[in-house]
Amino acid sequence: MATRTPPPRNRVVESTPALRNISSTKPFEATEPLVQEVKRDMAREMKGNWIGPCPLEHFFESMNAPPEDDLSPGQPNVPATYFKDQRVTCEKDLYKSLVRMSSLLPNHTLVDTSNHADPNSEKGAKIRPDLGHYEHGVVSEEHPTMLDLIILAYEVKKARKEDIVNDTMKCTKPLPHDDCQAPYEKTCQTSTITRGQLANYATQICRRQHRTHFYMVFIFHPFIRFIRWDRAGAIVTKRINYVEDCTPLVRFLYLFGRLDRAGKGFDPTVQPASQAEAEEAKKYLKRWEPKLERTVFKMDVPAANGKMRQFLVWGSLADPESPLGRATRGYPAVEDIDGVVSTKPVFLKEQWRSVAVRPEVETLGELNENGVPHVPTLLCGGDLPGQETKTHEISIGNWRVGHKRIDKRIHTRFVVAEVGQPLENFPSSKVMLGAIYNAFQGHDQAYNKCKIWHRDISGGNILILDNNKGLLSDWDLARKEADLDNGARAHERTGTWPFMSVGLLQQPNKQHTTRDDLESFFWVILYYGLHYLPHTHRDSLAHMMKEIFDQYDFAERDGMARGGNNKDALVRRGRYLGSRRSQQFSFIGCQPLTEFLFDCLDLLVKWDFRYDPTIQSWEEDGYIPASHAEMEPLWRQALQSPLWPVADRVVDQVRLSKRLDFIVRGERPERKGSKRSDPHDTIQDDDDDDDECSPRKRRKTCHGSEAAHL
Template identity: 30%
Template sequence: MSQLPQLKSSPVNNKKSSTERFSTATRTVPANEDYIQLIKEMRSQFVGPMPPNTFLRTFMPKSEGNRLPKGYHALFADLKIEKGFEKNFIQAVRESGLCSGLLFVDTNDQVDGNFNRKPGICVYKSDHEWAKTNFPLMEFHIERKPDSYDPFHDPPQDMKRSLREKYPFEHNTVNGDHSREQISSYAASQFSVQSRAFTFSLLFVGKFVRFIRWDRAGAVVTSRIDWREKPWCLASFLWRFGHSSDNDRGYDTSVSIPTQDEILRTKAALRQRAIDVAVAQGGSEKDILTSIYSSDDTFRKFRVVDDGPDRQEHFFVASVPQWYTSSPTGRGTKGYEALDVATGKMVYLKDTWRYVALGFEKEGDTYRLLEEKKVQRIPHRVCSGDIEGQETRTHEFIKQKWCCRVVIQRHHHYRLVLGDLGRPLSQYTSTKELSQVMLDTIEAHQQAFNAGVLHQDISGGNILITDDGRGLLIDWDLSRRTELAVPAARLKSRTGTWQFMACARLLDPGNKTHEFWHDLESFFHVFLYYTILYQASRISIKDRLTILTQMEQYFDSSINRLDASDSGGKTKLNFFQPFATDFQESDLSKFLHETTLGTIFDLRDLFVPLYAVRRAMTNFRNMDAFLPSLQEARDRLKCSKPLTDILKSRLQGQGWTDDRSDGLFGKPPVQKKIKRPAKRKGKDTDLDNKPDQKKKKSRVSQDASEIVVSSLVLDIFNP
């Protein structure tokens, strides 16, 4: 077994994929801001410039006996590129016979409404008669840009290796950044709706073309090819792709189409699951959606070979994921409620690309350990294992002499199946139930720590509510074994979900070891987030907007630093001062009852001594009398007992009310707007072609209709 690599950098920044699910933003993010975010998170993840022949030989091996058809030289040489490139190129490819089994479609003006994206040319299998952009069906995309929009910058061929390691292959200009984000967004869209290990694309820039291969570690990009002087190179790409198998095109062959009987069984199980959730919330069958699954063609059968000694094979059927990430790189996690074909039981299937680095354990192995140690309030592991042959390859080339400066993480495709289901934390029926769930999961966290495992990613998405109103703590893939020696980079890697990360970790990224009390603070941020966001329905529009603004500053604010990392947490720091100005009791008491309010501030007081700016309090007499020393505060939070004592005391007390009746069945009274790019309404607003378009001014309307009331029901298929 090869030695595992060390972590190159922190696996978590303020990434789009990990933040938008819990964003509290009260405005719709324009497309150009969405572009900026993707440019930032894709920085240094393009490996190149790989020689074109090496690319073809490595990723697109030719089949024996398959020879290029004749006549393509003249077709490519005569192709006009100044105007109507897409139509001219499609005609040339069709007449050449290079890709007889594929359909090339000019989609330059045909946007996919689900993503607001439109590559210049989309390529489909010939049995799909599709006239516009359709990311679920797309084989690969082709984009064309003027020469000045090239997102990459090839170094001189004679540049020494030592200089190449410092050379920025990415062309960091306004036009280059825009093109790079654009093609990255196409890959991200394709990955999000297809079962894929990798995908390809072509990028034409002026009279040149680049070949690109994308996977969850990054992208391998070739040097520029003058495709009219060397038409055989482009022809070879098209010919080899057209004659390749689904596996060689990047499809995940461990996913297949279920039988009609399996689809019907899964539909029935999904419906019964929705009824069970509704009843658990005090409702009935009439409260669920008419259809709680998507159309038949979205159902897929997933194969999982357990990595236990018996290597048992399991199959599960699911429709669209409950949630998925929208970044082209990283873990790319998708979560499904699925039917176990063998047992007929509903399970939770997690499809992810796990980190392959020192200090990162397989999540299934962590569940095994926790079960052996009899840790309570965690789901039962059904099976788990790597998907054979599906590991990222981008990292393989970072030591090649042609490679420029990059930061690449290695990933392996992995599935985990859990036997216990729960509803999202957003569907709590009362703040008393929410408090009980928090107590359960904090106790589970402590038991796991006693067993030698620190979670390191406490968030609203990693806590579930069972049908009997208790808590489950899930998602242990970023956890750390406390007794194992791991590299300093792993200890200081900033894992977690941005909105819920400890203030200390946000303020000083990459320089502090993740400690036990950081997770305890994250539990507090989760409790604060869900009590405020889902309870602020009883106050005026003006007060509600004030609260939402404070929430955005508290949970979402970030600053991009010169070293490309993100920092934040200043509003959290202010809240942990003895005389905080945000989230004052007088404001929160307008919509939170006394017991919930007391719980919030009792928990907050545990962290105030850790962050209090004591020099600013020298003018206040007897301040130390009620504020413990920093060391006392740290010692107190070496275990979770202070938090659990507060929650137990409050839960045993009186004064709890049914304060979530208007928010039952996944209909929170206050909800964020979904962060999507602004829809295009014509050429004047086409941000695919105008990277420097001015940002739209955000506004917050005083009209009550602008307060978004969520229409989500059961949160089954929406993050």
């Protein structure tokens, strides 16, 4: 089994990155992948979450269209054989036929979007669905593809061989590792790539909109399927031959046209701000102005006594990179109080949380009540009424092929007082270490006062405030110690892959302990120090970073990824950095940080000698826990040193080393043996879809914490 670097993008699942979902596994060191690799990884992300073959009537009933009455127009009388005699030599012929037919239906405007990318899409994310439904009059001929306005997407293939699933498969008895089984999904490469393409379209459209669910039409001539997406999975109807009888297509479009915006999947708690509100909000959110044109929205946030407070946001700091999971988004925001816009920015976070996980608002509330320092200050928030995924409900029936458990998710939104900067923006090495130390203190007090473990210590979850203090954010994966002792998911693996401990990387079912979080603080310091501070290993940096932070092996026997071998060699055998007795590495001009680094390595080795890998619980005899008290003196000693340099942060040396290598070699980045290319390149797909691949977000944290500022 070959050793590889993680598949593209970053983090999702809720329970564990053991299955290596895109959002949970997108490495910090990864560069932009080729489009086909994005599709393969999207297909892997969705494995087991294609739910079908759903009977058509069951699917139509689940749409919950309003009942017909005497005032509503009836279903158009389109001949069942409408497509029967139409000559199809290429996909374009199908586009024309579909556009003509849709013109017979009220309230529909179907547009050929196959040749036009959205001008407001991020670089690398310029997908082109074949056809898109819009409300009348919202798009122009010059810009027919507007991902923020599309209400229904079509993907069209001219050959039946490009079907994505197999309706003839039968349910079998669940296997021991049945969560990894996906008998419904066709295994050939063409089908895998097509599933990944559909998942990528759903991802890119939903990241540009505020959605509770999303509908899609998939045509593989002469067959058709309807798909309903939400953050728990994709419901897929059984295939029907629309050339023989197009009535199901007409029926679907008729029912879809009768839905209000909420029924079509738009979030009713989010509305475009008025022009006056938008102009006022932009004054106070200018510091976070989006690079591309984005609408200012007004969002409802649950408050006390069942009321709602309203906040204005202007583009998220990071967007979901998967169709599944928590889909976390974070926004600098200002409150709108009865038409008066506050001048003080706050931070708004929303996500689709698993019902199996404690709500983050409860965790933050408990931390605040107990005076835990260096954590976000909760202002308001909670679950949005009625906004739950429905895949788990719709999938109930003996028609389903496969057994993967489908979790229910609830849309939650809350606001905290602090708006921080990404850790990578630190001005000096001392500020960096001090900010991480503040996060360490918050982590220590959270456990001592509340018996809460964070369980996702990473660079993206440590922020720097304007006073250079650190803030430990993203408590959505936190658990109470008692819950870990008694809960059914006590052995789930959580974290952000590059910063996870050796133990968690090597043993997917290992119990998460204090040691794992404390070790993650070390990897955060090493990662950001190597990136942004002068040191002795710049010439070999890019290769070293990939080996240390991105290495993994994918075990087909259980679908779980394992890694950490190079981290283990760094700690135990002095690979890459050496040891205190034989140092091969130093931060140039920064003796305090160099000393701190090797002090931490000594402590990790000490903990390793006390660690018995056969122990699965801290309650077993022989387990000697690591503690904050052992690590605390190392921070204090380092930060009290008078030898700290001033303003020693440098440009990202990993990116710089790659650019210099290109200049010296006079060639493009080498892509052989890697799933990724330079993050600033735009790689066009080599097939007829000609989509670009998705942009890579550096500060994403494992399991869907997409916001760099919370």
